[in-house]
Amino acid sequence: MKVHIIGIGLIGGSFALAMRAAFPETEIYGSDASEENLQKAKELKLIDQFSTTKELQDADVVFIAVPVNVATKVVSETLDKVGDQSLVLDAGSTKSGLCKAIANHKNRRNFLAAHPIAGTEFSGPQAAIPDLYRNKTNIICEVEKTAFRLQERALNIFQNLGMRIRYMDPVSHDRHIAYVSHLSHISSFMLGKTVLDKERNERDIFDLAGSGFESTVRLAKSSPAMWSPIFEENKENVLETLNEYINNLTHFKELIENEDFQEVYNEMQRTNHIKSILNGIN
Template sequence: MKKLVVVGLGLIGGSLARDLKLRMDYKVYGVDNNINHINKAIELGIIDEEGSLNDVADASVVIVAVPVNVMPEVIKKVLDKVGLETLVFDVGSVKNEICKAVEYHPNRKNFVAAHPLAGTEFSGPEAAILDLFDDKVNIICEADKTDWRILDNAISLFKKLNMHIKMMNPVEHDRHIAYVSHLSHVSSFMLGKTVLEIEKNEQAIFDMASTGFASTVRLAKSSSSTWTPIFLGNKENVLQSLKEYIKNLSEFKEMLENEDAEGLNKTMNNTNYIKKVLNGIEQNN
């Protein structure tokens, strides 16, 4: 039976372990600094055994799914120990620093810099679910630096998960992801914070919360220990996206203060174009 080592047993690492164990018949070893995560992952059948970084030496596949601030060092430690044909890939949502960190590693050819665009607002091994990656996009950066046979194995694995593969430069990835993912999380966190600060009567919030509010603020339930390193790791791009977002909020506020119905209507009508963009993305996928 092929051996899979998953380093980091949160939502993404745990969900990958679940799916690959079922779809590709791996024996799964889990590595995590939190012993409670190990015990829960074994209890839930996500992993077969607790492992260590020494297990990567004879593994077919190693997945690194730790917070992005420690990911470069963990990847390098894994690459120090891997076998000649071992596939190593990460799932980090910030790619440029990771790619730079492993650029000159002797086993760089074993590594695939990946970012599966999937997830929920929940965390920990309890959050791991089957089929999380079906019909989702998986971005691969610097594919040309991976041995073609290992890259082929990675693409075959991602196809088993029913993912759509996109190739992208890591710098472009980090800039784009700041707008389509990181800014969304900032907005959700700050919307939740604003409402909690203004509306002290929590029951009133729950009584009046519509599905629109619930869906908009859903991401505010995400783990701060996951997202603080992401925001800091992609700091410059997040700051730029926030600068433009705050400018638009200020303009909206000014139109409202001036009772500029024409401006408000035009702004919202123009923004309705997002429906066409998103529909096109869904059709292409």
């Protein structure tokens, strides 16, 4: 199998490692906007060769893991060049704009819109890990618009990588992911900013920060180059989630101001239900 990966960072690099483990005969080609990332990927043996656009014609799988603000351009240009047998996958976390933009592309049936719910706060090819996708959910959008034989190839790959599959339309995907992923990152970034603004002594932050703070602010270490375009692409849904979040924070603040600590307790107790939901997932 000839696999071309466009974007050799955490997501693309981890896909390379997972594919090499699941399909040992796979030839892995790579390309990246960063020459440094590309060279590092070769050094780490994430890829076998550098990829050129000419070679896309013979690709069995093209895996696109680029920032969402350039994904539409990259997917469209890739579809221009692939052969009839090529499966093109996109791993971005916004789908509505992309799916709409390529809806009438002559090679639309070569494309499968996917979003593996997997990642860490680290970036770059050196952050790639072999089991990033194992036991993770992979959301697939508009599967009916992909050629059946390519659907089968994609599902075989996802199964061998140990992923769970969930089907969703692009609009619903972007709305739900704003709540469970995008808001989490905003919260983490702004918690980190609040602490940095108020705690001028970095040693105090280091010495006093417990595991709760560390786990909550972990996502603030994520790449702004990746996340700023996501917030831009999913602006309407992000704003809706932020408004609800701000309303909840304001309400909680008012309970404390009014010394209604019984209701503070009740709010937290009701929210404890999240444990049973997440335990069911895990």
